[in-house]
Amino acid sequence: MELREKLEVLADAAKYDASCASSGTEKRNSAGAMGAIGSTEGMGICHAYAPDGRCISLLKILLTNFCIYDCLYCVNRRSSNVRRARFTPEEVVKLTLGFYRRNYIEGLFLSSGIIQSPDYTMEQLVRVAKLLREEHGFRGYIHLKTIPDAAPELLAEAGRYADRLSINIELPAEPSLGRLAPEKDARAIRRSMGNLRLRIEEAKEGPKAPRFAPAGQSTQMIVGADGTDDRGILATSSTLYAGYRLRRVYYSAFSPIPDSSAALPLQAPPLVRENRLYQADWLMRFYGFEVAEIVPESGNLDLQIDPKLAWALRNRDRFPVDVNLADRELLLRVPGLGVRTVDKLLSIRRHKAVRMEDLGRLRVPLAKVAPFIVTADRQIGRSPLDRLDLRKRLAPKPEQLSLDLAA
Ligand code: SF4
Numbered sequence: 001m002e003l004r005e006k007l008e009v010l011a012d013a014a015k016y017d018a019s020c021a022s023s024g025t026e027k028r029n030s031a032g033a034m035g036a037i038g039s040t041e042g043m044g045i046c047h048a049y050a051p052d053g054r055c056i057s058l059l060k061i062l063l064t065n066f067c068i069y070d071c072l073y074c075v076n077r078r079s080s081n082v083r084r085a086r087f088t089p090e091e092v093v094k095l096t097l098g099f100y101r102r103n104y105i106e107g108l109f110l111s112s113g114i115i116q117s118p119d120y121t122m123e124q125l126v127r128v129a130k131l132l133r134e135e136h137g138f139r140g141y142i143h144l145k146t147i148p149d150a151a152p153e154l155l156a157e158a159g160r161y162a163d164r165l166s167i168n169i170e171l172p173a174e175p176s177l178g179r180l181a182p183e184k185d186a187r188a189i190r191r192s193m194g195n196l197r198l199r200i201e202e203a204k205e206g207p208k209a210p211r212f213a214p215a216g217q218s219t220q221m222i223v224g225a226d227g228t229d230d231r232g233i234l235a236t237s238s239t240l241y242a243g244y245r246l247r248r249v250y251y252s253a254f255s256p257i258p259d260s261s262a263a264l265p266l267q268a269p270p271l272v273r274e275n276r277l278y279q280a281d282w283l284m285r286f287y288g289f290e291v292a293e294i295v296p297e298s299g300n301l302d303l304q305i306d307p308k309l310a311w312a313l314r315n316r317d318r319f320p321v322d323v324n325l326a327d328r329e330l331l332l333r334v335p336g337l338g339v340r341t342v343d344k345l346l347s348i349r350r351h352k353a354v355r356m357e358d359l360g361r362l363r364v365p366l367a368k369v370a371p372f373i374v375t376a377d378r379q380i381g382r383s384p385l386d387r388l389d390l391r392k393r394l395a396p397k398p399e400q401l402s403l404d405l406a407a
Pocket of ligand 1: 068078
């Protein structure tokens with residue numbers, strides 16, 4: 001099979017892996033010698049955040065989509081009837097360097113189906129990174145998906161060459177993993193994550209400590225393949241952040257695959273559910289929210305409104321908040337005020353009283369924020385908060401879909 005054909009198969013097979021992607025990317029087309037390469041939605045390119053916060057483009061491919069495992073939710077499982085291909089490590093190196101030199105990418109995200117054994121597969125992944133770094137002096141970003149059952153020495157070697165490592169937790173609940181991916185071992189996954197955490201922390205201990213995955217580790221969870229609700233999903237994420245110091249948990253909405261098992265749902269969950277989970281995850285990581293505050297009882301997040309607004313509407317007695325007096329923690333709980341805005345407000349109020357016009361200048365969504373705050377020039381008392389229709393007024397208006405009559 002030609003290299004170009006393999007790229008088509010193995011970039012397509014990698015698209016189910018969300019764990020390198022930045023969410024919220026806009027569609028962007030670019031024509032070029034390699035067709036859609038360079039498009040945010042197209043063949044082989046994903047976006048990720050580098051340790052310095054830059055959004056970078058990565059060549060996102062699988063080494064192979066052959067797999068000896070049969071995880072029911074996976075299009076590349078052993079029993080799946082898909083076109084298969086396999087790169088050699090040298091081919092991946094050639095492609096990466098070719099795209100890198102033409103400025104299409106700033107790095108590589110490499111995952112793989114499991115071939116022969118977890119150790120053999122991991123050796124091949126490590127070989128790609130080692131060749132890039134040691135033989136070609138590659139300075140770009142490398143994200144390797146690791147195989148949890150592989151020998152710890154191989155994971156240790158992977159961390160020497162990669163910027164980021166990830167191990168997919170796959171499903172939010174251990175019993176679901178046993179049911180849908182019986183060859184995977186939930187304990188081995190957690191053990192490997194713990195191992196990576198220790199090595200990443202050791203590497204931070206001093207300038208002389210050996211380099212190890214400086215951009216940390218991440219994981220991916222499939223949403224909607226099992227019956228776990230959003231509270232359960234967020235509880236798992238919270239444990240993962242606390243226990244393994246993960247940089248990110250990625251949520252990937254389950255997509256029905258051809259010839260799938262009866263154990264799987266027939267329909268994908270609504271995409272907005274994935275979006276709400278990312279928002280809730282953001283609240284846990286940057287806004288000091290606990291899972292029980294975001295989803296107070298077992299169940300799912302509200303799909304109509306974002307989780308911070310949902311929390312504020314359930315906790316109206318905490319408002320209005322005086323932006324000139326409230327502490328940072330409380331300001332972060334105001335719907336419509338983000339972390340950067342709150343920090344700017346704190347800095348403004350050191351030398352003057354904050355007024356509505358200051359919020360306008362900071363591009364705060366005034367209609368959303370107004371019922372929850374008071375400023376130097378606007379005292380509202382509680383009346384807007386007591387309105388029964390407040391939720392309806394603040395929920396985004398449904399959008400009229402346009403029909404493309406020319407299509
Ligand atoms: S091990 Fe990975 S590639 Fe193989 S079937 Fe399971 S999820 Fe798919």
